[in-house]
Amino acid sequence: MERTPVEDKVLVSIGYDAVERVLELEFPKGKVYQYRDVPPELHAWLMRSHDKLSMFRNKIDGVFAFTRDDHLVPNPPSLEDALRASLAASADQARDSDDDA
Secondary structure (H helix, E strand, O other): OEEOOOOOOOOOEEEOOOOOOOEEEEEEHHEEEEEEOOOOHHHHHHHOEEEHHHHHHHHHOOOOOOOEOOOOOOOOOOOHHHHHHHHHHHHHHHHHHHHHH
């Protein structure tokens, strides 16, 4: 599900699947929760709200069934580390190709 980044103290991004009526909220450190049977009006209201945390606490938390769905890496490597690993893997493949020739 695609989420929209939001400017909020607690929420990082919000997504909504209107067909399945699933509201997906991303919190800091990659914590993702999916709330089921959420009406589209509530999602729209949340997106417009200036105080998303209060709205979450009053209208969503404890009201709708949820599952935690952290599909993000908890401690992703830095861009520099990822680039180093990619270059090392490329160098290994090049050496293996040279050995086969």
